[in-house]
Amino acid sequence: MFKQILxxxxxxxxxxxxxxxxxxxxxMLVSKVDDLLDxxxxxxxxxxxxxCTMSKEGKLERMKTKVGTPYYISPDVLCGDxxxxxxxxxxxCILYIMxxxxxxxxxxxxxxxxxxxxxxxxxxxxxxWSEISKEAKDLIKKxxxxxxxxxxxxxxx
Numbered sequence: 346m347f348k349q350i351l352x353x354x355x356x357x358x359x360x361x362x363x364x365x366x367x368x369x370x371x372x373m374l375v376s377k378v379d380d381l382l383d384x385x386x387x388x389x390x391x392x393x394x395x396x397c398t399m400s401k402e403g404k405l406e407r408m409k410t411k412v413g414t415p416y417y418i419s420p421d422v423l424c425g426d427x428x429x430x431x432x433x434x435x436x437x438c439i440l441y442i443m444x445x446x447x448x449x450x451x452x453x454x455x456x457x458x459x460x461x462x463x464x465x466x467x468x469x470x471x472x473x474w475s476e477i478s479k480e481a482k483d484l485i486k487k488x489x490x491x492x493x494x495x496x497x498x499x500x501x502x
Contacts, residue, residue, distance in 0.1 A: 346374075347440055348502065349386035354436055355498035357388070358429045361405060366393040367435035368417045369442065397429065405429065415458040416448040420465055420491050433495040437488025444481060445473040449489060465491040 350372060357364055364371070371390045376383055393412045397405040409425050419434035421427035441449045449467055452458035467489050469482055487496040 346384065346386050347443060350388075350436060350439065351498045351502050353386065353388040354432050355502060357394075358432065358498055361397045361399075361429075362394055363397055363408065363429045364388065364391065364394050364432050364435075365408075365412050365422070366390065366414060366417075367432050367439065368414050369439055415455045415462070416450065418459070418462060420463050421493055423459060423463060428493060430493050430495045430497075433488050433498060433501075434490075436498065436501075437485050437495075440481070441485050441489065444477050444485075445470075447473075449485075465489075 354364070354367070367388075371388065373387045373389050375385045375387055395408060395410075397408070400406050405428065408422075408427050408431075411422055411425055413419075413422055413431070413435070417435040417438045419427065419431040421434075422431045438449055448458075450458055450461040450465075452461055467486065469477070474482065484496075484501060488501065
């Protein structure tokens with residue numbers, strides 16, 4: 346399922362589209378039969394998405410609008426200067442939750458969650474993560490990184 350999510354993000358980014366609100370609720374599972382082995386993941390809710398335009402220098406212009414959901418929003422979005430890689434942060438947070446059952450940055454309020462996102466102190470508690478592969482943890486570390494030197498969706502595939 347996660348590979349399908351990455352394929353979707355890669356496709357959006359190759360078309361210059363930034364979703365800006367990736368979270369588990371924005372993926373639908375579609376199946377023609379009652380068979381979990383034949384499930385397709387569909388990305389939905391493009392209400393906050395943006396088609397990125399090219400600058401005169403041929404680079405995608407940076408976005409400024411602060412949008413998203415606290416558990417999944419990247420620190421660069423909170424700073425109001427970001428690129429397509431904000432979706433990679435969100436996707437990494439989704440993988441983290443898929444593997445352990447809780448978000449990487451938590452809190453008792455949205456403000457507390459956002460402060461923890463800005464700190465970006467990613468932890469893998471031994472109790473929940475001891476059975477998770479080193480490769481999965483490394484992938485998350487490459488996606489949920491504060492600097493915009495995140496892996497791309499295509500590289501993650």
